[in-house]
Amino acid sequence: MTPPRRSRLLAAAAAGVLALSLTACFPGSAEMSERPSIDEITRQYDAFAAELRGLVSAEYPDATWAEDGEASSALAGEDTRVTSQIWYADAALSADPAARDRVVAQANATAGDYGFDDFATVEVSDDGFSYVAGDEWGGEMHLTGGSVNVTVWYVTGSHPG
């Protein structure tokens, strides 16, 4: 076995150990006993999502909001995670970076009121953008835009039922 081959073998072997972490992903770091109930947290997230929709509507008063899918919940051990439906509106925020930046700036100004950190860019392309904010419980609020619509949705961390 040549040294380069051995090196590659060892590197590949590292994959196995690395894969261990696939089994060790836990949302958030706060103690479970301190967590709000799933009902409390979804009320808070719903309110924040409504505020985000309002910010978009302020830029696009004619935009109409609709919902895609339904909220779903899954038990995580003794706790529950909720994934919201997707709210979407025909607002071409992707094509208007100035309007997009205003929405994000205002969203960041209020994110803390709902326990979220600032929205951060996940990706920006010619036809779309995606901003995500997280909270201490492992929850995420998504504000994304495609070539046609803006979407708002969230997934919570694990919370007691």
Next chain:
Amino acid sequence: MTGGVYGADVAQLRDAAADFERTAQELGSIRAQLSGSVTRAPWRGADADRFRREWDGEHARALTLAAQRLQDAAGALRRNAEAQEQTSAAAGGALSGAGASGGGTGAPGGGGPWGGSATHPPADATAAEVARWWDSLTDEQRERLLADDPGMLGRTDGIPAAVRDEANRAFLETELERLRDDEPPRMAGRAPNPAWSEWQDQIETLENARAILEADPSLSLLLLDTRDGRVELALAVGDVDTADHVGVYTQGLFSNTADAGGVQDQAQRITELDRTARSLLVGDGRGDETTAMVMWMGYDSPQNVVDVLFDGQANAGATRLASFADGIRAVNADTHLTGLGHSYGSLVTGIAARESEAFDSVAVFGSPGINGDLGEVNVDSGQFYVLANPGDPVALSGHFDGNPAELDGAQRLSTAPSAGLSGKEPPSGWLVAAPLVSPLGLLPLGDYALDQHTSYLVDKSTSQHNLAAVVVGAEDRMIR
């Protein structure tokens, strides 16, 4: 076993079935023991490597196949016994025992022009043939099959996903019951009995699968196979039979259905990936298109850092994954089907895409290679995507015939950290310290390298966004 049983004694048939099942389980245990011995033997060098490859690729598979055949035969014996009883009951008991004719389930016809019978698809049928066989059955025959042999239906590629889900949920209960009634001795002589450990693992895995399904009603159970001593399973979110876009995700080293937390965590990952894919569709005004994601754990994935260096388990797994994909295609002909492979699972996916023509797209991430170039990979030009974090030692290794990111025709997609979210800077000197792993022991790996290899499907990441974009064919939304 479809040719009928003449003059059979029902009790003897059932005894024979039990014998066959016991033998199949013993064969599985022997295979597991031998595989462990082959792996652990202090034997190095070319001869050792060759023998281990032969063992994985041929001998272990032959034992597995023999065990599966015994299980199949046991199922056929039980069905024949039931048919015998039904025939006897219909004749007022006059034909019970010797002299009675039977075989099959007693259901009329069966199989039609596609062969097989009302109890089994044709032997060695392809997924497409199975789908045609299923279509040829009457509602009554289907219901009887669901009642009589849910295990066979649930693991057979080409059966609609909705049927497989129903069958597997039923099989889950009967299998748990069977296992609980069939506890092997804890000790084999003075040593612990490996069959007992395997039995315990199977029960715990099945109970965990049941808990996950109960916890998340949106999941379906597309595969549940216990014939090989392990529990193989596939979980899905969305309607695989009708979805416009289906992703099939295959994991790598250490993925194990016995790992309760891991299965639950990965189920969450596919749910999040599906939601991101939906968001992409809705954002682009394609909200009328539908999605489904499958977490496929239907192969014997490497469980140690020696096995992962060889492709024997990938080759065996690829054949199964190819068949599974063919089954999706057979039922949902027009779907846009994507194979998603992580780490060693990317090798499985890459090989499967050579054996099957079912995939429209393939995306590999954290991949050590796919055993060659894209020449024989059955996807259209430009539909093979590679995601590799710059500090992922596995993706850098190119162990299985080269780094896939460097293959002609591969489309590289960005994994650039999201600003402010996961943009960790590599610690100084990490590249030297991180990948040092040897069969003799594991040296500590840095958090950075660990994160680089395992974070591709983390929600709110660029790589997860890109994988979702591949699944829904959103070329314009891919970040390169």
